[in-house]
Amino acid sequence: MTDTSDTAARDAQRDWRDTVFLPKTDFPMKAGLPAKEPGILARWQAMGLYEKTRAARRGREKFILHDGPPYANGDMHIGHALNHILKDTVCRTQTLLGKDAPYVPGWDCHGLPIEWKVEEQYRAKKRNKDEVPANEFRAECRAYAQHWVDVQREQLKRLGINGDWDHPYLTMDFQAEATIVTELLKFAESGQLYRGAKPVMWSPVEKTALAEAEVEYEDVVSTQIDVAFEVLDTPNCPAIREFLVRGERVYLVIWTTTPWTIPVNQALAYGEGIEYAVLDVSKLELISLTERGTEPSRRDGLRDTKVIVAVQLVDSFVARLNPKNAPAGWAIGDTGLRIKGTDLARGEARHPMHALGGFFAKPRPFLPGDFVTTDAGTGLVHMAPDHGEDDFLLCKHYGIDPVFAVDGAGMYRADWAWLGGQGSVINKKFVSAEGPICSDLRAVGALLAASDDFAHSYPHSWRSKAKVIFRATPQWFIPMDQKLPSRLREGLGEGSAANAALAADFPPPTPPAGGRGAEGETLRSTALAAIEATTWYPPKGQNRITAMVAGRPDWVISRQRAWGVPITLFVNRATGHYLVDPEVNRRIVAAVREQGVDAWSEEAAQDLLGADYDAADYERVTDILDVWFDSGCTHAFVLESGRWPDLQWPANLYLEGSDQHRGWFQSSLMEACGTRGRAPYDAVLTHGFTMDAKGMKMSKSLGNTINPIDLMKESGADILRLWALSVDFTEDHRIGKEILAGVSDQYRKLRNTFRYLLGALEGFDEEVERFGRLPVAEMPELERYMLHLLAELDAKLRAAVAVYDFNSYVRLLTEFAQEDLSAFYFDIRKDSLYCDGVDDTKRRGCRTVFDTLFHALVRYAAPVLCFTAEEVWQDRFPSEDGSVHLLEWPEVPNVVSFSMVGRWSLIRQLREKVTGKIEPLRRDKIIRSSLEAEVICPSPYEDVRQNAEQIDFAEVFIVAKVTIDPARSSFENEADISVARTDFHKCGRCWRHLPEVAVDGDLCDRCAGVVA
Template sequence: MTDATDTQRDWRDTVFLPKTDFPMKAGLAAKEPAILERWARIKLYSKLREARAGRERFLLHDGPPYANGDIHMGHALNKILKDIVVRSQSLMGKDAPYVPGWDCHGLPIEWKVEEAYRARKLNKDEVDPVAFRAECRAYAEKWVAVQRGQFERLGILGDWDDPYLTMKFDAEARIAAELLKFAESGQLYRGAKPVMWSPVEKTALAEAEVEYEDITSTQIDVAFEITHAPNAPELVGAHAVIWTTTPWTIPVNQALAYGEGIAYSRVPASDGRTYLVAFDLVDAFLKRTGLSLRDEASLPADDAGLMFANVLKGSQLAGAVALHPMHALGGFFARPRPFLPGDFVTTDAGTGLVHMAPDHGEDDFLLCKAHGIDPVFAVDGAGMYRADWLWLGGQGSVINKKFVSAEGPICSDLRAAGALLAASDDFQHSYPHSWRSKAKIIFRATPQWFIPMDRPSPLPLAGGAGGGPSLSTSEALADAGGPPPSPLPHAGGGAESNAPTLREIALDAIEHTRWVPERSINRIRAMVEGRPDWVISRQRAWGVPIALYVNRATGDYLRDPAVNSRILDAFRAGGADAWFQADHQALLGPDYRAEDYEVVTDILDVWFDSGSTHSFVIEARYGEGVRANLYLEGSDQHRGWFQSSLLESSGTRGRAPYDAVLTHGFALDGQGKKMSKSLGNVVDPLKIIGESGADILRLWVAQTDYFDDVRIGKEVLAGTGDAYRKIRNTFRYLLGALDGFGEAEKVAVADMPELERYVLHKLAALDAELRSAAEAFEFNRYARALGDFMNEDLSAFFFDIRKDCLYCDAATDPKRRAYRTVLDTLFHALVRYAAPILAFTAEEVWQSRYPSKDGSVHELEWPVLPEGASVEHDWTAIRALRQTVTEAIEPYRREKKVRSSLEAEVTVPTLPMPAEELTELFIVAKVDQAADVTVTPTDRHKCGRCWRHLPEVTQDGALCDRCAEVVS
């Protein structure tokens, strides 16, 4: 008890308030660079490798971004997620190195260097290739350095002193070695068939280098006069009609395709001609062309009667031939155009007849090839008809809208020849574009190098020479007057027919790989099931050359391990430039004459480069046969890096290069729209870091459901900032509440009050949930569980209840000691749990309590929690009752009948534990039992120190028994 004088005293100097220098205001933008410098100074990455040496290894193989431009939000999402995975695996005690890398070859970099050439009015083709390649290398080096700094600023911990670059000499040698494995086993052929081609960039493209955009094209209906029809002689003199949205392919037409099961009509038209069109498409044909049926007045009332009278089966078109509309030009155009049965022909649109240009379509190529018709290579790499082509020679480009429009030269010439029945520039559809130049692509048959998907693999070696003949470039372009020799697949020495194909090996590997999320297996499986042979050649300068020699007499490529060994030695010594500067006779050695061999100068598809990285990042560093535990990239990489890596490894090792693959979505703006400079909705990660710090971005990544597309904008970041402040405030409270805590103060679990044991029980459940989430790579679940525990179980519950104990109990009081012991346990667990996500803040928190010159929170391992935290009561029910009481008190607070819950006396229907304990848990003056929950303002006096309303306090401001004993 206290006297009257003491009731007027300010007792704040006797209260044990939390004490810490840890600021509530984060100031991350200023603090984080200093933390990065410290990590570099103490060589944190190297220290971790030494500490984890010999432990179970976890290898996340970094997919290489292009060394081209500042990083964007997609980069930030990807790299942060990787870092969270790696740090969490390290926290779980594993040796988890992270080797960052860059894709340094290919068109993105070459295109930028060419842009600089064009700005200076220079022609890249007139520059020495080695000199041009040197400029590309310098450009890549510049952006590697820039992006490295930007990635490090995100808090990404890795081997930044020794990253992998596809342009390093050893890497280029290993890429070439992987190619030669395919070559030596016969899994390589050169042939001419349509591939996706960019006339702007003058190279073949991979599917992953193409994006689809909606465009408006010219659609035309063209008539081909039928001159022979052995199974339907009544068709002679009629005109077969084709419909196309690529008028530029008409000058390369070689046949017409029909559907054997389709019904066709002979349509007597108002222009005096009879046209052959699919029965189901006659009305649409007449509407497009503006034609009508001939002699309508004499027709029966039901027009269908006439149509049925003129119907024939598609199979009757077998053996029929027609004239090309420009047959009067002679030469190529004078050859008859045969009708060929095609199972791809439908009546969904058009006329039910499809014109065939084997140079410019996969279906066209395969159907014509089966009937002995080969490509003619009329369109060159820039999209121009070659100069000696009889129709439109030297003209183009075929992707120029004016050139192919209804009034352009193609349509004008067809109109003059009486073959153009309809033309309009209004057909809307989706069309492939190069994702670099944004220009339309075409399908173009060119001599390219392929890895076959459906040939038995691997093929046995067959000595120094290759298998069957393949098409050489000179042969492909030699015969301007007619088609060149047909390219034959590389036979490869006769593999067993029951050997699995590359497609089968890859599909089997897919089934034995863990896909995260599980549904993503469907996407990769469908892509591999339906993909064509892999086009691995590019007609560019900056990359790893396809280092092969082709026998000029036979067309075979040389397969000699001794020659290949010399090639690889040269690459290791001088990089891929060695191929362009080589003494090829020296590389060929004494067994071959250089003049007998063509030196291949095409370069490898950059997807082959990146698909080979496992060989020089994983195997070269950790041992042959070792594969990555995880690949982690955006969902677009199912057709990119995930797939190229899968195919490369399946073809050389018979398996995938990874155990698991994680796919994340794309970063969209706050409204869910794709970010675009033209829309002005780009969210710059570097700006966010400069204003708010990288940990805000890191928390955003962890909180998103990144398996789908994610949003980021002002509102989203504001929510992330609020969540961060709550986490930071929890750590600040822990640091303050643990001021002066030492080992001597600790209390055994068995001696703790049940509330402390309950919180330890909840901590154990959290521990299991976080470990499960980390192992599943579900950091959205991880971050949510961690945040909920800090906010709901600690700040709003445990800390709230025990603040009276912390502030007012004696320092030696067993309950206060137990509380601080649990706080210490919580601190050590929570700072570890938070470290993978809030890499900088966790370091700041740790150093605030344990200052160290060379230590780091990131050297710690997963916490070991105390055992034996059992509870006797149903705490779920107790907390629900507490919530009910809190809600019942709230109206009294709003109406100012009570200023705080300490001034309220409550009744509850049941007492799940002694009333005195409930009084403390509910933070009220008194708890009694009654039928309903009721609230009554207390008439007890308030202790001047702890502010509790207790029966022994005789007047406001006097001390309760506990406080009187503590201050005495």
């Protein structure tokens, strides 16, 4: 007979861990992503994951994201990484929803960015580009672009981007170049091209016109000057005429921050609604240039000099006057005379350098300008139609044309009477207060004020970082306000033999309903209507691009460079009209398809023209197309050509940075509206720019850049992906060491969630056969509540995907894993999972929910943590040709009971209060763990009181005992919650303190049964 006391003593000392069902998994807590991810990538490539994905979704609803082409000229930077992670996430989430969402990456391979880099290599070798044959130079540009395509492709693949990397689109492919030519000739054939001279943004360093998207604005300090133009006559203003008759001098004063435009001045503009003051200048030594000749005469101490400026700007004008221009004792008084802007109509002044004769001797007319304001300056503006949009339009209206005095390098042409052969006009020394322009104006007494201290924003080339200028040059334009041809309404290619010939090799898409530009509409109005019909994420993007399109000038499509698609037009030397002939156009397109851009050469001109035309009668245009026209055509040769049969036109989505509202989004819009009458996209998603941790723009000179390639080597691509999708990418956002440390912590929590599920589900598949999954109806209420929360999460994630709100998507997923699972459900169910019998209903219900959670969460995480989700899936379901990325969105049980949800919401609030009440006792070591606590709780809600017997509050709160006291009505006051150390003894297996345990170490009834 065994002594029971001896048995109890032995049991109290026994280690029961071998009877506890602890989670078991080989899934490592330490991710080791930098070493592990390349192997996963290699496996995807070996199994043909992209092709398998296409096959799995073939015949399903299409979702087409058209990739905007980055430039092939350097390593991937953080902006590339963010952009492509977002695109990949869009395609992966749409694929997860069951759609066919192919991704074809592409690159922009033409244009100045690449040409500039090749020229830099030339300069380093002391070679002159102009001495190299054009086709040889272009071949070097092509090779340079291809090199960086290959480099960037491998870098982007490392991010886990699932795409058709073996067949990307390149704008320098011969077929792509032929399509770009085809699109250009569609504009030409429909009369939507013209050549004209008007100011465009011009880079004197790169010697070419620039598009708005190629320009960035930087803060600079410029020279500001006030210049006096002597009035010759004012027919509409007798008061001023009277001064002139008396021999007094009257001057209009202009203010400018571009002194270099004074040598090209042709008129003066006033505001018709502005009131002007006539000021009396005492002892100011202005020089009279009345007498013609090389030596002006000086009138000392003029007491009869008048200057005219806007009334509102008198004080700021006087404050700027430079004492150098006047002797001691000079002063300005107010004559009291006020004139209206209209009083200046038909008036004239002389240029300060009129003594030079010729161009400078012509009187400068006064013109009314609605752009003249009193925000700054003098309320009078000098007009140089060569160098300003407003100047050009106003002067053109009055028959004044540009004179092209400044050449492509920013120098005044050699034959210009003033400063001929000098420059550059963007050189700070040349335009400074002591430079030649101001010195000459000062010498003739026309410079009233000059200072090198005017701070403002100024356009720069984003490639060379040099200042740009507005410069009138002959360029090719697509008009914004010319009526579109009616055939756009009828369908592309109809009613046009020339266009039909072009369309033979590039058939147009079926016209979408309501998509064509109506007859009589302009490109501007058609584009504005298309913007209205497009969905913009975020919505403010619509206002941004609408304002840009509403106010933009005609599209300058020509560039004066070598590396690009040529403007394949022949211009009749006699008429100035470009040739439109279907046979000629067909030959041009065919030649470019076969030989690329080199096909457009002087040697080939006669062959392209054919027997009907003499090449001597035609000028072969040598300009190339604006690279934005190239990229604006990508929808045509990528979505329509049939080369990628999985694609279709139009795209569901374009996705780029917010700067593309004035770049690719707009050029694609203009190109498609001009040829197809609608946008090439249904929706546009934009992201902001990545700043450093302090919110400053990243710059190599500041040393605050984050290299995504280095980051992947240190932390792995999944960390970079999680960062990109965790920030509010629709706005400018930040990255830095502390931010990435937070992302890494977030990642570890998600990884540990999967690790716990994998361990808890060890052997679950075998258990299914033995016991069967527990039906939802038989599950405890907590399990049904968790399935309800999962269904809620599922609906929210679907809603986030629908509007591309990946910031919310990641936050919802992370919060669910942390707050609903780790801190709540996992915490509560550890006891049942570890200690209940394998056939226990509660444990079976728990493991069934765990399995449901696993299948849902690994799918939800796959678009974000593409490598980790694959690792998790393969750990549980290893397969040589299987992948989590071939799965579809999970089916989640819809468990809805409003009373249950409300009840558990209150229980969770009560649990949080109890935990907060226990913590001080743990801190003071009154109790060692919550399992030693006895709790008395209030019962403020009838629903909780009625169901108290069905809920094991001690298990939910993870304590020894819970008493619900009906007399206590509120848990808002912590005083209504009582916590004390229990007198119950501790079970040696489950460690719960229970009344049936006689001594510490004995087994409770439940554990005794399981062990038996």
